[in-house]
Each structure stands twice: as structure tokens, then as C-alpha cells.
Amino acid sequence: MAAPRPLRIWAVSDGRAGIEAQALGLAEAVARLKPAHIAVKRIGWRAGLGRLPWRLIPPRAQSGDPIAAPYPDIWIAAGRATLPLSTRMLKWSEGRTFVVQLQDPKAPLSSFDLVVPPEHDGLAGPNVFPILGAPNRITAEKLGLELARFQERLAPLPHPRVAVIVGGKSKAHDLSPARARALSAAIASAVEGAGGALLLSFTRRTPVAAQQAMTAALRHLPGIIWEGAGENPYFAFLAAADAILVTEDSTNLATDAAATGKPLFVLPMDGRSAKLARFHAELQRRNIARPFVGELTAPPYAPLLETDRAARELLHRYDGSA
Template sequence: MSGAPRPLRIWAVSDGRAGIEAQVLGLGEAIARRRPALVAPKRIAWRWGLGRLPWRLIPPAARAGDPIAAPWPDIWIGAGRATLPLSTRILAWSGGKTFVVQAQDPKAPLARFDVVVPPTHDGLSGPNVVPILGAPNRITPETLALAQARFAERLDALPRPRIALIVGGRSKAHDLPADHARRIARDVRTAVERTGGALMVSFTRRTPTAAREAMTAALAGLAGWIWDGAGENPYFAFLAAADAILVTEDSTNLATDAAATGKPVFVLPMKGHSAKLARFHADLAAQGIAAPFAGAFEAPAYAPLAETDRAAQEILLRYDGEP
């Protein structure tokens, strides 16, 4: 009697930034929920500042970071600019045996990949393109429950409604100057005080220091928890414990994570504008998932966004050779 087939070997490849790594790990873990698989994160860097060059000009020999060598994985999942010098070559290196998936719009010839998983708002199309609303993530009911349990002693004591405020920051299209951050914080504080609830605040690495300090000062004394960056990040726990979630408009990841909970999601404006992100938020609004914050936390119910699972299912179908 033959034994069970070996687990799929999946490499989740990124530059290690939290938001990018979450996308490749999220897709890998979603595949592993459907079929036995071992998901290994791989972090890529480039020596001598070569990572700033167009991917075609970066010699693979200049790579730093985790080992990338045979035996090759069954499935390669890459995301981010740093992975492109490798993602675009792995099909050839593996003799076509590695199934290559690239999250986001690679801005490279689509024929170099077996599947590309971009956000719908990028407008990318092609026979091997599987667009999704938002970005892949690691949110499941189980991950949320486990995260909340780790911080239960502190979170369970907070009055309801519990509001999570997830703050992004500076990007190519957006910024969060201190005066704007202070204004957001005051509006949120007024709304939370009106409900008698609590506020849980998580900043990201992109949040400018001045904005973080301004918001922390404006929210001082309010019931809740402003994470100061020390110790384990309670981000998932905040999403799990929240009755409603506020996110800044600068990030696909933050809004997608919030939408995966099925809880009311409200979007906070920042300085700047992105046409692509505006389309994304319009798509969320059209599906009844998110709305601009207008001082209240009630919203109609919606089904939790499960685009990562849908993409994983499609990847496996194509891996198996099904149309």
C-alpha cells in the first residue's frame, strides 16, 4: 500500500516587510488549508543598492537574504518588487516544475508566471490573471480567536462598543501630517465618548512619528489601549475584539484585513489622493463592506471578505491543470 502523497512545498517569497509578507503567507496558508502543504517564508534582499534598479537589470548573483536554490518548491508565491528578478526566472530554473504565483501587479511580462493575483482596482487582465478585491491576508476566524485569547486579560475588561483604530501613514500618494492626525483623533474621540465604549489603537511602521505623538496626546485618558510598539503586536487581537473598525485610506492591506472580519468598517481620509485606492474603496462601498467615517459606528451586516480563500482555490485548480 502506498503512503499518502507528500505535502506540497510552498515558498512564500517577499522582502520581509510586514504587509508584503502577509500577502504571500496568506495565500500559502490558504492553500495549506485545502491540501497538505509546508509553507516556508523566504526573505529577499539585494546587495549594493541594486534593488532600486529595474528587475531586468538586477543580476541574481547579487541576491542576499534567505537561500534560494534547488530543490525547488512545488509552488512559489512572490510579492513585491524585490522578488521579481527571481520570480521571473524560477520557471526556467526549475525546468517548468515549479508553479509560479505572483501577488500584486508585477509590471513584468505575464507569461513569466503561471498565475498573477492582483487587486481588482489595478485593472490587470489576462488568461493567467486572478484579480481579487483587496489583497491576500492571513485573517481567519481561528487566527482572530487565538490572537484575542492571547490578550484576553486586558481586552475583556474594556467597555463596549470596542472600536479599533488602525493607522497607516506616509506613502507615494498619501501623508499624515500631525495637524491632520490630531483632527482625526479628536473626531474619533468624540464619537467613542458618545458611545461610552473603548478605543484600541494600532499604528503601522509607516505612521510618521509626529502623527503618532499627536494622536496619542489627543486620545490620552480615553478608555482603551494605544499600543506603543512594545512587546507583541496586538493588531489581530484588536480586529478580533472590535465591534467596529476604523482604517486610514492609504492601505489596501488594512482595509482588506478589516473587511475579512465581517465587522463594520469605516475609512478615514488622509492628505493626498490615489485613483487606484479610490476605486478600491468604491468597490468596498458598492458591496456594503465599508463607508467613510461620519461619526457613528453602526452599519448593515455583510459577509466577511474571503478573497484569499477564493484565490487559493483558483491557484490549486490551475496547479492541477484544470481550466
């Protein structure tokens, strides 16, 4: 008997790194359970139409990767930009494509076969499967491969190695130079006190002034500061770290770090988000993360593998497997 053909999965987003990683992470988790070919699709909209409410955006104005038949077996989309297409995919495919939307789509849930939002959004429904945090691409194998790529630079660094992943400006949060300097002083004290090394990485959202302030305040420590030039050692930093510090503005950063099972601490920022506060409170309730107060050790916890859990649920709803 011939083996069944691999599933065809499209991971659809607007191409922003954090959003694409969610769709691609869930697609890869499905492919670990069942043979699949994954295609990445990046969505764009002509003439600034992407700023309109999604219901008013005509699909023919899509300017990114082609979206046309034959459609995939499984469509996994993340982000507002995908909604004019995701909400029509069941109709276009005549129900043959299993349509998955990540995050809270703020659209009729009946448009999708499965919605996978973060628990802290509070979304509920028969086709809703909430997870703690967001889907990601973290696996032990990926971390091992990334660590090997940067091992020459990382191997000489003393332990404990402290990874610090810094987000930045969002609707709810910001990182002022004053806050950046205060965080830097606390981080430097902890790393110096432990005799360790710093693995510092900024994101695209980190304000330039805050990044400059932190770099100036922390460059004297043993370690590596990645400011955006050359290959990104983000995953290698997570793999090499003995403890991980992330800013409170990002679900993705905390979820990635929690997938390692390593001590995880949350750095405060300017501003506040009630939803993210609920997320961090749940991480703390499960003894996964805690506010950073200068400590670098914490009790062990099982790695947070919500992406794998969502993949099993997806396949169960798709064809009864997993």
C-alpha cells in the first residue's frame, strides 16, 4: 500500500518576524507529528488598504505571495493582515481546507475551523483552543543546532550565562532611556555578583535611545551584545543561557524562553497591559516565571510546550489523529 501523501500546509502572515514565527511554529509542530510540506505565504495589501478594517479590504488587492487554488490541506494564519483571506478560505476551498487562525481574530468564529488564541485574551467557543502564550519554533533540536553555530564565540564565556532579551515600544509599553539605565544597573549587579556573562539581544521594537543606553551601561561585562548586525544569535542565546531575562511587553519572548525550561525572569517596562499582566501572573502561578529582583536561580519547571499541544489538537480536529 502506498504511503499517504504529505499534508500541504500554508503558514500565512504579513511577514513580520514575531507573527510569522507563530504560524510557522505551529505548522512545524504539525509536521513533526505527520508528514507535511510547509509553504510560507506573506500577505501584503496595495495602496495602503491594509490599514482599513479587514471587512472592507477586497481580496483582489492582495500584493504579497499568490493565494490561489489549489489550496492547502491546512491553512494556518496569524495577524490582522490575513483576515480578508482567512475568513474566505472555507468558502474558496469548498470546505476542503482546514482553516486555523492564531490570536484573537476579532472576526466571526464561524469563519474558521479552529482558533488558537492566548489564554489571556479570554476568548471562548466550540472551535477555540486557548494556549498559554503564543506558538513558537522552539525545540530541543533547534536549540542544539543554533548553539553549535555560535559555539566558538559562546564556549569561552563564564557561567552563569544570563540571556537578556529586550523588546520595546508597543501600544501598551515603552522603554525610556531612564528605564533602560535602571534595568541595566540591576542586570549588571546580578551578572557581576554571580561572576557570569551577559548575552544581550535587542529586537526591532527596541527604541534606539534605550538600546544605546543599555549597550553603554553593559558593554563592560563579559559576553556578547547583539545590536542587529550579522547573524542573529537569539536561539543560541536561549540555548546557552543558565538564566533568561525578558521584558514584559511581549508574549512571544516569554513563551520562547519558557520553552527551554530554564530560570525565567521578567523585566518591568514603562506602561501596562492588563492582558499581558494576566499572562505573566499565570506564568508565575505555574512557577515558570517571576519578576526580576536580582536573583538568577529559581526552582525547576517543565518546559512550556504549548505549540505541540496545539498541534495535537489541530490534527485531532482535522482527521481524528494525534
